[in-house]
Amino acid sequence: MRIGITSPVVTAVPGVHSPWERGAGIEELGAVAEAADRLGFHHLTCSEHVAVPADVAEQRGGTYWDPLATFGYLAARTRHIRFATQVLVLGYHHPLAVAKRYGTLDRISGGRLVLGLGVGSLEEEFQLLGAAFEGRGAVADDALAALRASLSRREPAHHGEHFDYAGFVVEPHAVQERVPLWIGGRTPRSLRRAVAHGDGWVPFGLPLDRLREMVGAASLPEGFEVVLSAGRPLDPSGDSDGTAKALRGVSEAGATLVSVSLAAESAGHYLEQLEALTRIADAVAAEEGAA
Structure with a gap:
């Protein structure tokens, strides 16, 4: 069973983050990354919001570390674990800006980038950044096609409705021959978009039966x-049965990868939770293999 970690510290979504994270910083996050890397977890996540309206932050949280800076630091402290943007908002960026910045991250991390990408839903943030909110789906589709044509190429070219370029050098660029593109969303259209343009789907906010x-x-x-969340923060050391049940549930719903949030009382406790989660995941995988 392959499991990725929804990174602590980098976001502060009400009801999801633990109190210890409020006082934690890059050292605690680095220790988590090193432990997750050593234990063989698949990926760490980091989301993107530039500026969240104060009233919206009461529901979504207002803390969102920048993925590029965060992953650049963590790449130097790890060797194997992947770094998944979950998600970059396509409408906020020119495709070549993503190809250059995150292609550089792929280079310095030794090919460990996963680009999680989404259409975006926060209209106020679009307006703040001068990005078009109306018609953002069509822009996102063209941006995805442009990224697929441009990542990992020194001289990319794309001729689309919204993005049209050729004759430019992008160096450095991604070292992976095909950077995985995971598309976020919760609608059938988002799944169709993922199948058409990406390598994976990262849904959110849907019950397991619907998934x-x-x-x-x-x-x-x-x-x-199919990257599915295990739901509410899990407590592997305190509730091993509940943790195993959650992992089985998302596996039965069709997950090929499971993303997990962990409850913890401190940074040290979080590391213990990672160890306990590894043992439970191995046991669940053994059960499924024997079935």
Whole structure:
């Protein structure tokens, strides 16, 4: 069973983050990354918001570390774990800006980038950044096609409705021959977009029965990742049965990768939770293999 960690510290979503994270910083996050790397977890996440309206922050939280700076630091402290943007908002960036900045991250991390990408839903932030909110879906589709044509190429070219370029050098660029693109969303359209343009789907806010229905009805390409959240923060050391049940649930819903948030009382306790989660995940995987 492959499991990624929804990184602590880098966001502060009400009801999800633990109190210890409010006083934590890069050293605590670095220790978590090193432990997750050593234990063989698949990826760490970091989300993108530039500026969240104060009233919206009461529900979504207002803390969002910048993924590029965060992952650049963590790349120097780890060797194997991947770094998944979950998600970058396509409308906020020119595709070549993403190709250059995150291609550089892919280079310095030795090919460990996963680009999680989304259409975006926070209209006030679009307006603040001078990005078009109306028609953002069509812009996102063209941006995805542009990224697929441009990542990992020294001289990228794309000719689309919203982005049209050729004859430019982007150096450095990603070292992976095909950087994984995971598309976020919660609608059938987001899943179709992921199948058409990406390598995986990262849904949010959907019950397991609906996820099972959507995944079961889709014609997914070989190797396509379905990255499902295990739900509320898990407590592997305090509730091993509940943790195992949550992992089984998302696996049965069609997950090829599971993203997990962990409850903890301190940074040290978080590291203990990672160890306990590894043991439980191994046991669940063994059960599934024997079935």
